[in-house]
Amino acid sequence: MSQPVGDLVIDLSLDAVRFDEQMSRVRRHFSGLDTDARKTASAVEQGLSRQALAAQKAGISVGQYKAAMRTLPAQFTDIATQLA
Numbered sequence: 001m002s003q004p005v006g007d008l009v010i011d012l013s014l015d016a017v018r019f020d021e022q023m024s025r026v027r028r029h030f031s032g033l034d035t036d037a038r039k040t041a042s043a044v045e046q047g048l049s050r051q052a053l054a055a056q057k058a059g060i061s062v063g064q065y066k067a068a069m070r071t072l073p074a075q076f077t078d079i080a081t082q083l084a
Contacts, residue, residue, distance in 0.1 A: 051065065
């Protein structure tokens, strides 16, 4: 069985000025994260659009393109095995 080791004392005080300072700091951090996330999402979206366009030019669907890319490692393994 557990035995009490000591008392836990929690002192809660509300300092409005300090709270406002902390909240403004949190807002600054989150605003930076928002900007970075939007930039990253935009770059990913552009990359995916380029892939879709390349697949359309090749006359295949994006699903077919993805399936072909998934088989590449196995194809490289087969080539290396045959050359050895």
